[in-house]
Amino acid sequence: MKLHSLGVTGISEAFPQTVAVDFGSLGPGLVALVGKNGVGKSTLINCIFAALFRQLPGQKRSLYDFCTHARPEIDLTFSVGGVTYRALHKINPQARQMESYLFDGQGTALTSGKKDAFQEAVSKRVGTPELFLASLFSSQKRTGNFLGLERSERKQLFITELLGLERLRRISAAARERVDAWTRQVLSLEGERKGIEQMLAAAPEIENPDALAVELETVTQEVEKIELERHGLAEDLAGLREKEVERKAIESQRRDLIGQVSKILTAAGNLERQLAEDRKFLARQAGTADITGQVHAVDGRIDELHRQMEATKVIETANREVDVRLRAADVSLREKRGELERSRRESAELQAVPCGGKGWYAACPKIQRSIQARESLPELEKAILTLAQEVESEKARLRVLPADPGNLMKELEQCQRERRSLEAVRREQEERRIVEARVEERNLTRQRLMEEKASFERQAEELANDLGTFDGLDNRISEVNRQLLESASRLGQQRQQRERLIERKAQAEQRLRQIEEARERAQALETQLRQTRVERDDYDYLARAFGPDEIQLCEIQAAGPAVSAVVNDLLEGCFDNKFEVRFRTQRPRADGKGMVDDFDIEVRNKTLDRICLVDELSGGQFVLVNEAVNLGIAIYNMRQAESVRHETLFRDETVGALDAKNAKEYVRMLRRAMEIGGFHQVIFICHAPQVWEMADRILYVVGGRISLDNPADAAA
Numbered sequence: 001m002k003l004h005s006l007g008v009t010g011i012s013e014a015f016p017q018t019v020a021v022d023f024g025s026l027g028p029g030l031v032a033l034v035g036k037n038g039v040g041k042s043t044l045i046n047c048i049f050a051a052l053f054r055q056l057p058g059q060k061r062s063l064y065d066f067c068t069h070a071r072p073e074i075d076l077t078f079s080v081g082g083v084t085y086r087a088l089h090k091i092n093p094q095a096r097q098m099e100s101y102l103f104d105g106q107g108t109a110l111t112s113g114k115k116d117a118f119q120e121a122v123s124k125r126v127g128t129p130e131l132f133l134a135s136l137f138s139s140q141k142r143t144g145n146f147l148g149l150e151r152s153e154r155k156q157l158f159i160t161e162l163l164g165l166e167r168l169r170r171i172s173a174a175a176r177e178r179v180d181a182w183t184r185q186v187l188s189l190e191g192e193r194k195g196i197e198q199m200l201a202a203a204p205e206i207e208n209p210d211a212l213a214v215e216l217e218t219v220t221q222e223v224e225k226i227e228l229e230r231h232g233l234a235e236d237l238a239g240l241r242e243k244e245v246e247r248k249a250i251e252s253q254r255r256d257l258i259g260q261v262s263k264i265l266t267a268a269g270n271l272e273r274q275l276a277e278d279r280k281f282l283a284r285q286a287g288t289a290d291i292t293g294q295v296h297a298v299d300g301r302i303d304e305l306h307r308q309m310e311a312t313k314v315i316e317t318a319n320r321e322v323d324v325r326l327r328a329a330d331v332s333l334r335e336k337r338g339e340l341e342r343s344r345r346e347s348a349e350l351q352a353v354p355c356g357g358k359g360w361y362a363a364c365p366k367i368q369r370s371i372q373a374r375e376s377l378p379e380l381e382k383a384i385l386t387l388a389q390e391v392e393s394e395k396a397r398l399r400v401l402p403a404d405p406g407n408l409m410k411e412l413e414q415c416q417r418e419r420r421s422l423e424a425v426r427r428e429q430e431e432r433r434i435v436e437a438r439v440e441e442r443n444l445t446r447q448r449l450m451e452e453k454a455s456f457e458r459q460a461e462e463l464a465n466d467l468g469t470f471d472g473l474d475n476r477i478s479e480v481n482r483q484l485l486e487s488a489s490r491l492g493q494q495r496q497q498r499e500r501l502i503e504r505k506a507q508a509e510q511r512l513r514q515i516e517e518a519r520e521r522a523q524a525l526e527t528q529l530r531q532t533r534v535e536r537d538d539y540d541y542l543a544r545a546f547g548p549d550e551i552q553l554c555e556i557q558a559a560g561p562a563v564s565a566v567v568n569d570l571l572e573g574c575f576d577n578k579f580e581v582r583f584r585t586q587r588p589r590a591d592g593k594g595m596v597d598d599f600d601i602e603v604r605n606k607t608l609d610r611i612c613l614v615d616e617l618s619g620g621q622f623v624l625v626n627e628a629v630n631l632g633i634a635i636y637n638m639r640q641a642e643s644v645r646h647e648t649l650f651r652d653e654t655v656g657a658l659d660a661k662n663a664k665e666y667v668r669m670l671r672r673a674m675e676i677g678g679f680h681q682v683i684f685i686c687h688a689p690q691v692w693e694m695a696d697r698i699l700y701v702v703g704g705r706i707s708l709d710n711p712a713d714a715a716a
Contacts, residue, residue, distance in 0.1 A: 001126050002647040002680050004077040004084070008047045010069020010091075014040025015704055017069075023648075023681065029696030030670055033685045039701045041685045045650050049137060051076035051087045052122050053129040054100060054115065057137060067093035080125050081645060085110075087122070126646070136634055137650045175543035182536035189532060193525045196518045206512060212505040219498045226491040230484060237480045244477060247470040254463040257456045264453040271446045278439045282432065295426060298419045305412045308403055315399050326394040333387040340380040346373035559636065560585040567632035570672055574624045574665045580604040581614075581625065581632075601629065620658050624666060627654055631669065635677035649673070651684035660690055667694045 003023040008015050021044070023031075033041045043066075049057045051074045056063055072091040079085065084105035090113075091098045100118035102110045111117040126132070349370050560583035567581045582602045586595040601614045603625060617625055631649070638645055651670070658666055663686075670682045686692050700707050 001645070002079050003048065003683075004079065005075075006044070006048060006051070006077075007073070007075035008044065009074075010067055010072035011047055011050075011063075011074065012040060012043045012066050013068055014038065014043050014701075015068075017704060018073075019044075019704060019706055021699065021706055023683075026681070026697045026699075028680050029674075029682075030667065030694070031681055031683045031697045031699060032692035032695035033683065033699050033701060034687075034692050035701035037687075040704070041701050042652050044701065044706070045137075045652060045683060045685070047074050048076060048650065049129070049132065050074055051089065052126055052132070054089065054098065054119070055129075057129075057133060062096070063098070064091065064093045064096045067091055078126075085125065087118075131637070132646075136630075136646050136648070137652070172543050175539045178539040179536055179543055182532055182539060186529065186532050186536055189525055189529045193522060193529065196522045196525070200515065200518055200522075207504060207508045209505050209508045209512075212501055212508065216498060216501040216505060219494055219501060223491065223494045223498060226487055226494060230487045230491065233480055233484050233487065237477065237484065240473065240477045240480060243470060243473055247467065247473060250463050250466055254460050254467070257460040257463070261453055261456045261460070264449045264456070268446055268449050268453075271442050271449070275439060275442050275446075278435050278442070281435050282439070292426075295419070295422045298415055298422060302412065302415045302419060305408055305415065309405065309408050309412070312401055312403060312405050312408065315401055316405075319398055322394050322397045326391060326398075329387055329390045329394060333384065333391060336380060336384045336387060340377070340384060343373035343377050343380060346370045347377060559583070563632050563636045566635050566676070567628045569676065570628040570631055570669050571624065572672075574628075574662060574669065578605055578607040579621070579625060580606055581629065620662065623654055623658055624662060624669070627651070627666065627669060631673040631677070634679075635673060638677050638679075647678070647680035649679055649682045651682065653685045653687070660688070663688055663691045664694065667691060 005020065005022050005024060007018060007020045009018040010016060033044065035041050043056075046056045049055075050063055054063065056066060059066075072093065074087075074089045074091075076087045077084065078087070086103040086107075088101045088103070089098055090101075098115070099113040100111065100115060101113055102118055102121045104110060111121050346369055349366075564581055564583045567583075571577075571579055571581065580603070582604065584600045584602050588595060602611050603614050603617060604611045614622070614625060614629070634646065634649060649670075654666070670684070673679065674682060684695075692698055698708065
């Protein structure tokens with residue numbers, strides 16, 4: 001896998017906005033990431049891992065917890081085997097959802113955004129995250145590093161991922177399953193063959209099918225004879241049953257007629273009681289006179305009273321309106337007369353003035369009012385005359401009421417009481433007419449019921465005479481049933497005997513066929529058994545050949561020295577060449593007889609001639625040995641024919657525990673790894689100027705930005 005470009009938006013506080021890196025323009029070689037602590041150097045290369053595997057390496061928390069933007073994104077373009085791909089993640093931290101897409105070089109989507117489809121597509125092209133962390137990605141904290149794993153985890157990862165032996169294991173397991181299946185089939189065939197042999201050896205004496213056929217023919221003829229006899233009896237019984245049905249129908253009709261007569265008698269009795277009650281009611285109502293004329297007279301008087309009251313109300317309303325106008329005119333007349341009186345007094349005062357209101361005193365307000373009063377006298381007199389005429393006119397419009405409303409109301413109430421009394425009498429008369437009509441109707445109904453009763457009684461007598469023709473029918477039916485039961489018993493015995501003969505004949509024929517088929521099956525089993533054993537032995541050989549004791553063991557034994565040679569080549573020059581690494585894939589048995597499968601990494605101190613395990617090294621020693629092991633595994637993986645070719649390595653501050661000398665040896669190791677492994681780039685993070693100055697390209701990370709020309713800020 002080779003990197004081309006990376007775009008990151010809103011991942012951690014270091015990159016709240018979009019930042020992009022064009023790895024393709026940097027060219028091959030060592031690329032150093034430089035900057036202060038916390039500016040996002042580790043986050044940058046961790047986002048490459050997250051772009052492939054949807055998770056930051058070494059973090060227990062989800063990627064959503066590191067988002068600092070409303071719509072974070074990770075966009076990585078890379079190539080595998082010359083084929084370009086683009087991984088794009090659109091993250092929604094609030095909903096904790098992530099859409100993951102993988103595109104080809106033409107921009108065609110290879111996945112639909114779902115997690116499982118994306119991970120499967122990436123795994124096919126770049127391998128598993130365990131392989132990526134164990135060889136390509138090295139961290140100072142050992143998180144995910146090959147040597148940072150437990151011994152059992154190292155062995156499992158080395159065998160399954162780095163050597164690809166999981167495929168051999170699956171082949172061996174599949175072959176073993178086929179061996180078990182063929183073994184079960186062999187056992188089944190052998191059991192079947194043994195059963196056939198036992199059956200043929202213990203076969204009992206078989207009856208003669210021909211003799212059984214003759215006996216079966218005799219019994220069949222007897223069965224047919226009894227069936228003919230039963231058929232005749234059944235026809236006789238069917239005729240008797242028809243007569244029985246006819247008799248039951250007549251009996252049912254006669255019972256219905258008797259029931260109808262009983263119902264008619266009950267209904268007639270009810271009618272008699274009702275007629276008696278109606279006659280009593282009519283007797284109580286006798287002698288009541290017709291009051292229709294009185295009702296009409298009272299209704300006419302009530303209507304007349306209503307008309308008089310309405311006319312009175314109209315006159316009262318009109319008088320009230322006239323009275324309102326009359327009062328208003330009277331008030332206006334009194335006001336005008338008062339105003340006329342005041343004007344006359346003021347005009348009289350003007351006559352008492354010597355100058356007559358002229359000369360120097362003409363402007364006096366009082367003289368002015370007197371002059372105005374004298375001038376308004378004709379107009380006021382005219383207005384008073386008009387108002388007086390209007391008052392007289394309104395008085396003339398007042399009308400006298402034709403009658404007292406109170407007396408009219410009292411008379412109306414008296415008429416209404418009389419009307420209610422007459423109405424009660426009228427209802428009683430109507431009820432009497434209804435009862436008279438009902439009495440007449442009930443008399444007609446009683447007469448009709450009596451006629452129906454006589455008719456039903458005649459019909460019931462005729463049906464009773466018809467029933468006499470069915471005397472002795474039950475005895476004849478019982479006799480035919482007895483004969484049918486006897487014939488059924490004999491027929492059942494003969495049929496049972498026939499069934500037994502049929503079964504014995506079929507068993508005899510079946511046993512003859514079984515013996516013949518068993519002999520033929522025994523011959524076929526021998527051939528099938530030989531072929532099945534051959535298949536079982538072939539798959540057993542395949543399971544053993546691909547098992548842990550043969551091909552897998554050979555692969556492990558061959559990989560150990562090969563990886564060890566690469567690691568030691570990379571360690572040359574480090575720590576004065578005093579360390580030598582060996583991948584141990586076997587160890588002696590406890591009893592000293594032979595070797596057993598094992599896996600561990602031994603480190604030999606050539607100066608002290610002492611061997612220890614890699615976990616026993618000090619911090620600085622572990623860093624270089626760890627890097628050599630990881631690089632060696634990555635190089636070995638590159639050389640495997642069926643492995644994914646990773647052309648980019650990542651190192652996250654792995655030189656922090658090294659002194660200046662060994663830090664430079666570490667850079668030399670990286671260049672040696674690129675040389676023998678054929679890597680395109682190695683991207684590493686460091687804080688030592690003497691180390692990053694040895695890189696081919698330097699990327700400065702400052703203030704959420706990445707550049708190639710800001711060494712002063714990065715080094716500060």
